[in-house]
Amino acid sequence: MINKLKTLVSRAACDFAEARYEEGVTTYIEFDNTGLKTANVHTYRGGNVRVLVDGNFGVASFEDIDRAGDYLEKALDVARLRKGELDGFGAGEVNKDVIVVELDEVPADVPLEEKVEILRSYNDLMLSVPGIENTRISYFDRKDRKAIVNSDGTELDMTVPRVGTAFVPIAVEGDLIQQAGLNVGGIKPFGIYRNREEDIEAIAKKTAALLTAEPVKGGVYTAIINPELTGVFVHEAFGHTDEGDYVYKDEHMRGIMKLGRRFASEIVNFVDDGTLFGEGGYIPYDDEGTRSKKNYLIKEGILAGRMHSRETATLMGEPLTGNGRALNYKFAPIPRMTNTFVEAGETSFEKMLEAAGDGIYVRGARGGTGGETFTFTAEDGYYIRGGKLAEHVRDLKLQGNLFETLENIEAVGDDLFIPDEGVGGCGKWGQSPLPCSAGGPHILIKNVQIGGR
Amino acid sequence: MIERILERAKKAADAAEVYYAENEATSVTFEAGKLNRADVKNSVRVILRCIVDGRIGYASATSAENADELIENAMATAAYGKTARFEFSGGAPCPDVKTFDAHVAALPVETMVESGEAAVARLLEAEPTLNITAEIKKTVGRRRIINSAGMDRSEDATGYLYILSFTRAREGDIFEHWGYDASASLDVDEEGIIDRLLDVLRWADVTVPVKTGKTDLIVYFAETPAVLRPLLIGLNGENVARGSSPLVGKLGEKTLDERLTVYDDPTIDFANSSACFDGEGTAKRKLPLVEEGAPRSYLLDMSSAAELGLEPTGNANRGGSAPTPGTSNVVVSGGDKTYDELIGEIDDGIIALTLTGAGMGNVLGGEISASIWTGLKVENGEIVGRAKNTIFSGNVYEMLKDRIKAISSDVRTVESYVVPAVVIADQLITGTE
Known part of the structure; x- marks a missing residue:
């Protein structure tokens, strides 16, 4: 395939050309309360070609490799529509590599029967918990091989297996319906599905307990958010604001997101790290052929970096970060996150409660949705009274202003945890769901706005 | 090619169906007010559904070439598949609905670029510092469905999508707002979308504080669908069949405000989600969902219909491989007074122009819990400024039963919805004070 792509790229009369090809098999299994x-x-x-002509990109994707030449012409045609603002494509990394990610037990190679039976047992287990009337299990596994070639000389051939599952018990009592979820997955062996009875039962019991929790009283609170929610905060609220395409576009935004600016106290460190093997956002190289990296976004409270595609790095004159990702061959790479998390601090959970x-x-x-104003829907919570956990509450919605919230981080926990990626992922510009992981420790934030009835 | 798949599948399985969809989408994307890229996407999807020993198996692919692989995969999944309670049919006659507009098919990319440039120019003229993003996309496609009961249906369709958004970044305030519409024809009111963005820009120039408390919530046309969504999910036959919908057994019962009437109408010529047949080949028809506050019918595909002992309603959507019930064009009847008249009568309220996060709560239970992304404060019948950082929660079964204050007489088309604005009374809104 690399040779076919090389021929294609060599035929393109333009300033830069890139050709990608991808093939694979995805198995989906879904359960509900009926089985x-x-x-x-x-x-x-399928494949994708991207060409740069006079600073403007033309992109075409196709399912039939034999028609790649036609689609290269289409990409060139649309690229010529206008002159673009890119003056060349900057210096890209030239990488040649063959990657085959090996796992003990590649999920895609496990017999269908075994997958079905193990999921069935967990479905039955959830349904056996009093209060759980309905369930949803969404499972997928994928074996994906992709090739990337560009006119700079990059040639990559990467085979990466992946698996993901969301276990969702649904508790019902009269008109009241509550649900929670457990995600299991990543670049991980099928073994992660074995002996998980305790976790599955725990999530079902937690869901059933929501029936008797009281709806939260809306207002402004001092809040401790757990690792999962810390992950949503760092990804949705901060991460998207720190993606190159969000920042480069206008002067005001570049002023607001100026590197070196202080956003939080020195206990705060945010990282995006595509090299974390096993996590949902692990990538050996991004979809432009840039090697993945560990990038500090906020270091000791100060804006230290952002996530770039080659295009936005070029436009802003900043280094490549390995964040040019495409959902699949149907799309062009754009700045996306990988594994984004808050680094561990020093405060224990007990101290934080106090x-x-x-x-x-x-x-x-x-x-959750992000931007300057973010909104997250939580699963549940507890009031904290006198430094102790008190009543169980539900129906929590958090909202805040990103910049104020960053300033309001009072303590960072010592208990870093990155939850598994399930079947979801990140959505941007119609490219969804892109596998990304996010996490962190517990963090304490003052003045958090919580919506209630 | 797909006939060959069906022929072979019929030999291996008891019954089979092949769904084929192909389309080519051409889009132009503007970033920072300039054309950033143009994109041509060719997509092919072939889905084989087999019934073997009474169980359903699926396989799908991006090409019709490898029939053996598809059949083998479908046979393998059928071994564990759900019990089929329905049989494939040749299908009743389809209505005559226009879904293909030759003007869309012939639209030059150059015109799409010019349309984006014109939008950017108008917005920048009003405020030169705006950061404008736009996407204009046309789609030309064909789908076909054949099955072992002799069905053979195909349909050509076009689509035109227009999305425009701006960001106004000031120190300590990033304001993003957007407008969009979609249609099977070029009948998208681009000037109207720009006009409304300019209105919002003007109204949102000053930010006014919002105290937490109960007030009128004016759900703007484009967000009426967000408020209806939990209800539509409750009417989804799959949720009804598995007993998880609050609307189980409620057909014909006045469970909502009697001013509320909702239809699913796939028969409107050139509407965004119009079609002659659904994802299983069932003939489409106009379906009453709620009449004068009483739920009238569920949204059903063959499987959920069979489980409930009802007839399919032509609402099988084919997003993934398996059909699943869904809506086409949702049409809500208007009320007595125009939107402008209603705003004029509001003493104290917040207009929710755009919402985010509305689908994240317990939607199935009717819960809606959303951030008002772009909100406008109304005092004594006048818009006084932008209401920033507000949230509200509620249950639509209660909001749409006891708290509808008014429904606007004017309706607007927003993608696959034709809807009025709705005023909800006594809504608790959490503000920043």
Whole structure:
């Protein structure tokens, strides 16, 4: 395949050309309370060409490699529509490599029967917990091989297996419906699904307990957020604001996100690290052929870096970070996160409760959206009274202003944890779900706005 | 090519169906007010559904070439598949709905670029520091479905999508707002979308504080779908069949405000989600979902219909490999007074122009919990400024039953929805004070 792509790239009369090809198989299995709902095996093959002509990109994707030449012409045609603002494409890394990620037990190679039976047992287990009336299990595994060639001389051939699952018990009592979830997955062997009875039962019991939790009272609280929610904060609220394409666009934004500016106290360190093997956002190279790296976004409270594609790095005159990612061959790479987390601090959870005094402990994330104003929906929480966990509460929605919240981080826990990536991922510009992991320790934040009834 | 897959699958399985969709999408993307890239995407999807010993198996691929691989995969998944309670059919006659617009198919990319440039120019004229992003996309596609009961249906369709957004960054304040529409034809009111963005820019020039408390919530046209969504998920036959919808057994019962009437209408010519047949080949039809506050029908595909002992309603969507019930174009009837008249009568309220995070709570239970991304404060019938950083939560089964203050008489088309604005009374809104 590399040779086919090289021929294609050599034929393109333009300032820069890149050709990618991807093939693989994805198995999907879904369960609900009635048992197995669907199982599907999806086979895919396809390619993408991206060309730069006078500073403007033309992109074309196709499913049929024999028609690659036609689509190269289409990409060149649309690239010529206007002159773009890129003056060349900067200095890219030239990498030649063949990567085959080996795992003890590649999930895609496990017989379908075994996958179905293990999921069925967990589905039955969730349903056996009193209060759990419904369930949803979404499982997928994938064996993906992709090749990347560009006119600078990069030639990469990467085979990466992946697996992900969301276990979602749903508790029902009359009109009241509550759900929580457990994600299991990443670049991990199938063994991560064995002997997980305790975890699965725990999430089902936690969900059932939401039925008797009280709806939270809206207001402004001192809050401790758990590692999962810390991950959502660092990814959704801060991470997206620190992606190259968000920043480069205008002068004001470049002023706000100026490297070296202080955003938080010196206890705060944010990292995006694509080299973390096993985590959902692990990539040996990004989809432009740049080697993945560990990048500090905030170091000791000061803005230290941002996440770039080659395009935004060029436009801003900053180093490549290995964040040019594409969902698949249908898309061009854009700045995306990999594994984003808050580094561990020094405060124990007990000390944090004491420091909070009266406040709220918020756990888990059903989702979140970011930007300067962020919103997260948590799974549940507890009021904190006199430094102790008190009543169990539910229906929590957190909202805040990114910059104020960063200033309001009072303590960073010593208990860094990066939860597994499930079946979801990050969505941006129609490219969803891109596997990304996010996490961190518990953190204590003052003046957190919580919505209630 | 797909006939060959069906022929071979019929030999291996008891019954089979092949769904084929191919499209080519051409899009132009503007970033920072300039054309950033143009993109041509060719997509092919082939989905084989087999019934073997009463169980359903699936396999899908991005090409119809490898029939053996597809059949082998579908046979393998059928061994563990769900019990089929339905049989494939040849299908009842389809309505005549226009889904293909030759003007979209013939639209030059150059015109799309010019359209984006014109939008950027108008916005920058009003405020030169705006950072503008736009995407204009046209799609030309064809889908076909054939099965072992003799069905053979195909349909050509076009699509046109127009999304425009701006960011106004000031120190300590990043304001993002957007407008969009989509249609099967070029009938997208681009000037109207720009006009409304300019209105918002003007109204949002000053930020006014919002105290936490109960007030009128005016759900703007584009966000009425977010408030309806939990209800539509409750009407989804799959959720009804598995007993997880609050609307189980509620057909015909007045569970909502009697001013509320909602149709699913796939028969509107050139509407964004119009079609002659659904993802299983079932003929499409206009379906009453809620009439005068009473749920009238569920959204059903073959599987959920069979489980409930009802007929499929032509609402099988084919996003993934398996069909799943969903809506086409959702049409909500208007009320008595125009949107402008309603705003004029509000003493104290917040207009939710855009919401974020609305789908993250317990949607199935009817919960809606959202941030008002772009909010405007109304006092004594006048918009007084932007309401920043506010959130609200509620349950739509209660909001749409007891707290509808008014429904606007004017309706607007937003992608696959034709909807009025809705005023919800006594809504607790959490502000920053």
